Amino acid sequence: MSRSRSKEGATPDADYGWRWGEVVEGSRNNVKCKFCEIIVTGGITRLEEHLAVEKGNVKGCENVFAEVRKKIVEQLKEYHKEKGKAEEERIIRGKNMIRRP
Numbered sequence: 001m002s003r004s005r006s007k008e009g010a011t012p013d014a015d016y017g018w019r020w021g022e023v024v025e026g027s028r029n030n031v032k033c034k035f036c037e038i039i040v041t042g043g044i045t046r047l048e049e050h051l052a053v054e055k056g057n058v059k060g061c062e063n064v065f066a067e068v069r070k071k072i073v074e075q076l077k078e079y080h081k082e083k084g085k086a087e088e089e090r091i092i093r094g095k096n097m098i099r100r101p
């Protein structure tokens with residue numbers, strides 16, 4: 001049972017996400033979805049968003065099991081709660097930057 005995963009610990013619940021993702025060789029930020037084999041860039045959090053079929057950041061997974069999706073959605077909720085507004089502000093700022101000339 002050898003699986004390659006980073007010990008980055010970007011999210012407290014990354015372990016669950018890693019069950020459904022596989023690190024793509026060459027870049028640890030690229031994770032391959034085990035359900036649909038799409039490669040998600042941006043790490044395990046992005047993969048979890050992909051599995052949760054969250055709107056916005058990533059394309060949602062079409063093959064994810066309903067059970068898995070439910071669990072991931074729950075975990076992402078927790079994660080966002082803990083992370084607070086920091087991430088949100090970063091995204092908003094990013095959008096503003098794009099809008100600016």
Ligand SMILES: [Zn+2]
Pocket residue numbers: 033034035036037038050051060061062063064
């Ligand atoms: Zn997928």
